[in-house]
Amino acid sequence: MHPHLQIENVEMVFSTRKGRFHALREINLTVQRGEFITLIGHSGCGKSTLLNLIAGLLRPSEGVLLCDNREITAPGPERAVVFQNHSLLPWLSCLDNVLLAVDSVFAGSEPKARRRERARAALALVGLTQAEAKRPHEISGGMKQRVGIARALAMEPKLLLMDEPFGALDALTRAKLQDELMKIVAATGASVVMVTHDVDEAVLLSDRIVMMTNGPAATIGEVLKVPLPPLREALRPRLAMAHDAGYLASREQVLEFLYRKQAHVEKDAA
Ligand SMILES: Nc1ncnc2c1ncn2[C@@H]1O[C@H](COP(=O)(O)OP(=O)(O)OP(=O)(O)O)[C@@H](O)[C@H]1O
Secondary structure (H helix, E strand, O other): OOOOEEEEEEEEEEEOOOEEEEEEEEEEEOOOOOOOEEEEOOOOOOOHHHHHHHHHHOOOOOOEEEOOOEEEOOOOOOEEEEEEOOOOOOOOOOOHHHHHHHHHHHHOOOOHHHHHHHHHHHHHHOOOHHHHHOHHHHHHHHHHHHOOOOOHHHOOEEEEEEEEEOOOOOOHHHHHHHHHHHHHHHHHHHHHEOOOOOHHHHHHHHOOOEEEEEOOOEEEEEEEOOOOOOOOOOOOOOHHHOOOHHHHHHHHHHHHHHHOOOOOOOHOOO
């Protein structure tokens, strides 16, 4: 079995008005099928840039990214993205927002009724059947975020890419959606690469946590394998985790990396 995603010697240099900006250097990472990976690091280190490279929204300055052994050169339906700001179309109902994504993948192969069924099933999966006919401005932030997740899941991506999907949510909604995501990942077997700032979220959900050094020219500093059974084998009950030795040790290791080894120097503070 070959790996699902391979990132080899990737460099990312942006051309800016002030000249070249070296954002990422020597990025090497292999993701196995069904793995849940989180990217964590201080603000501006290049997490979104790396996710956008995997999504095919950006091309690397050097190096190569492979998904299922094929070079990533553009966005593709097998790599669905959930953005932090949900990016729903305001004039469409929740169902039609999801349907649009379903059509982009299945319009050529399935009849309309089946595609509608898919969209409805995805909304049901995130508990939003009641909100099908509502438009984005009529629902809460947490619900919008769930529509964004439903839209990505409805495409049945093999690889789910998430850029701080729960970043803007209150703690309770966030916990609920994390629990839902755990179940969905366990049920679908999709691989996930997720950007987060939240250490607990990273430990709760990940098989491995990829910790990035500070930019510019950020790279992967450490990779932590979380010593818990993978989500696809066993869910991680949030309350039990609060006392789990493997959970607590992982949490400490990530905090140590972020706040001792990569202590963030605020440029503006001086
Ligand atoms: N299109 C671009 N042109 C120039 N510089 C860019 C571009 N996109 C990102 N950068 C720079 O690359 C660096 C990494 O940005 P990126 O958004 O990937 O960081 P991040 O880790 O996701 O940050 P945050 O956690 O704050 O969202 C930053 O210094 C950013 O200013």
